[in-house]
Amino acid sequence: MNDIIIASGMNVPTKAEISAKVSEIVSNVQEGNASALRTYGQLNAIKKACEDAMKEVLDSAITEREKYGKDNRIFGVSIDIVEGGVKYDYSADKDWSDLQEQIDALKLEQKGRETILKGAGRYAKSSKTTLKIIH
Numbered sequence: 001m002n003d004i005i006i007a008s009g010m011n012v013p014t015k016a017e018i019s020a021k022v023s024e025i026v027s028n029v030q031e032g033n034a035s036a037l038r039t040y041g042q043l044n045a046i047k048k049a050c051e052d053a054m055k056e057v058l059d060s061a062i063t064e065r066e067k068y069g070k071d072n073r074i075f076g077v078s079i080d081i082v083e084g085g086v087k088y089d090y091s092a093d094k095d096w097s098d099l100q101e102q103i104d105a106l107k108l109e110q111k112g113r114e115t116i117l118k119g120a121g122r123y124a125k126s127s128k129t130t131l132k133i134i135h
Contacts, residue, residue: 011076044133 013021025043028034065074065081072078090096117123 012079014076040131041133045135048135 025034025039029036029039062081065079068074068079072080091100114123
């Protein structure tokens, strides 16, 4: 796992190819051919590398995608430019701001109530066990 290679001539993997790779990785772990802990650590490192690299190349990828016009089938997959994570700022509206203040006050009141309930042991607790990896 010391080298992450991105082949310039390689097409973007399809859902089926990704699914097949996932099955291969899982099978190797389940059959005892690969360490589950090492595999999980490797996958975490690959995920981090991919996320960081994607952030860095996003603007260039958008610029390149614009050159293809309406044809969205590129490198074997559909690639579209979309507006994601649109956020609106309503804070200039007084009525909205008043409502937000009421919500914030209620949230504080709710947190206080949660603290009391936790102390009394009167709550249902659930959690999910996972691994934390620090690079």
